[in-house]
Amino acid sequence: MGVAICSAGLALLEWTVPSLSCMSSPPNTASHPPLRLSLSMWALAAAAYLAGFFLRVTPGVLNAPLMRDFHLNAAQLGNLASFYFYFYAASQIPTGVANDRWGPKKLIVFGTFLTAMGTLLFAMAPTYAVALLARGMIGLGHGVAWVSLLEIAARWFAPRVFGTMSGLSLGAGTLGAVLAQAPLLAMSRWWGWRESLAGVGLVCLLLALLAWRVIRNSPHELGFRDYLPERVPSSLGQVLRGLRDVWGWRNTALLFVAPSGICGAFLTFTTLWGTPFLEQHRGMSGPQASWMIAAMLVAFSVGGMAWGRFSDRLHRRKLPYVVGGGMTLAGFALLSLWPQAPGVLLFGVLLASALGAGAMVVGFAWAKESVPQHLAGTATGVHNTGVMIGALVQLPLLGWVLDALWTGRALGGVRQYDEHAFQVAFGVLMVWVAVALACVLAARETHARPYANLVPARTEGAV
Known part of the structure; x- marks a missing residue:
């Protein structure tokens, strides 16, 4: 989870010295935020997206121990993997509405915390039914990550680089999926699949805490000029x-x-x-x-x-x-x-x-x-x-x-x-x-x- 560790370190620095990003120049509503501050917001949101992408593909790598420990056939294993997608898909349209109404911060904090709880529950799941519930929690938690990450990119970066930030965001997710292949397989053989996923759940908890402490919805919350105009939330x-x-x-x-x-x-x-x-x-x-x-x-x-x-x-x-x-x-x-x-x-x-x-x-x-x-x-x-x-x-x-x-x-x-x-x-x-x-x-x-x-x-x- 290299990106998660790097972003966590950056965010911890922001937490310890909250004004560090603004020391070079005081907040000024006439200026846009410094790049370092914008990147710290994006990095935490990207780390949350990376972690969820990591968890999305774990059933493929862990197919043998999951089938053995939960006594699954192929249809049951497929259903276990798909429970993530059921809840992910159901969250997409509500996530867009919620972003307009409450901003991306609350969704990232809530989603990453729910992902952490689902991962820890999955690591301790005694039965197939509990494992299904845990996968659903992970899917619902990660379902808010992509739209919220794009919202952070749109609000904290100039429109001319939005395409670049979107590509980097997708790359962060892909890195999570790559880390869930051979590295996760090695971890599961060294420590066991349950212990490995429990560690990922703890990382997600840390990310949720850091997101709550560091992320802001828009630059104006820290005294800087916004890139996007204020939007009126849509009614139901x-x-x-x-x-x-x-x-x-x-x-x-x-x-x-x-x-x-x-x-x-x-x-x-x-x-x-x-x-x-x-x-x-x-x-x-x-x-x-x-x-x-x-x-x-x-x-x-x-x-x-x-x-x-x-x-x-x-x-x-x-x-x-x-x-x-x-x-x-x-x-x-x-x-x-x-x-x-x-x-x-x-x-x-x-x-x-x-x-x-x-x-x-x-x-x-x-x-x-x-x-x-x-x-x-x-x-x-x-x-x-x-x-x-x-x-x-x-x-x-x-x-x-x-x-x-x-x-x-x-x-x-x-x-x-x-x-x-x-x-x-x-x-x-x-x-x-x-x-x-x-x-x-x-x-x-x-x-x-x-x-x-x-x-x-x-x-x-x-x-």
Whole structure:
């Protein structure tokens, strides 16, 4: 948890000497905050996001001890992993509303504290039911992190660097997922998986305490000039009307489905089912499989930044998304149709598939540009929910498929699934990605410009 440690040290310094960031020049409402102060706010929020991302992917690395200790089959393990996504997805739209009303600080403190409690509960869970509850708490707690982190970046940094800070924020999350691969596997073997996760829970508690002490919603709270004007929070009625109205534009539904396949399949593979496949049918050791998954996570992060920049420069949304989605489809087609492909080919295609899945970030801008400006925030929340829908359905669905095709073989109390079972399971993902790609092709191109036509989809005609 390198970023967490670094940000914790920086925040502790701020706590010990609260005025340190302002010593070079006194607070002045005519000036924006110094970079060091802005970075301290962002670093703590990014550390909380990193910790939650770490916990998101732990079931894949710990699949064998979890199946053994809780006596799970594949469907139950998939459900355990997906409980995180159930609560994460449910929190997205309320988080946007809460950020407008209360600001990001309270959400980061609450979310990180809830994540810590869920992690500690999971580490001590005596039964499968308690473990499910704990995963739900982690998902709900981390569900507020991304939107709140972007809100911190928007409020504490100049608009011209918001894209850069968004990329760095995504990179922080990816680092958390990478640390949850081989490093977590090594920790679990040295100290045990329960003890390792308990340590992560304590780190989250420290982060929540530091966030409460250090983070401020806006620069003006410390006497500096804000980058953003004050916003009037939306009423509950306005939010509900926005949720109803946003579905009147065709792209909303199409771009809701698209990431559920293109990103959802990637999340399902890297969160849970990729590791056992690589170990059982590609002859990889646990650390080797973990590093392969880590490489895919890095490729996804790099792809997100590259596709986003390419889309902006090209002034096109559809083309980058289609190309990236096609790369992802090729990866899952190979897993389903030729799982014993030569190692260099398979692993190269998997990395390319992960790189292509990063094109899903284009969908956030595309969704906002597909509706009138007053619905842009709602469209973003709906789109982010679609990102998670795929994983929360696919994780247990693939487990059910694997159990249905299980031949009865087990090793050390852990079920072993033959190659055919994995082929069928990955075939489900292949079909889902293909449907998602068709939705991208059917969506209206916005040419990277806000949507000016206010006529809903039912009367706008085919495009």
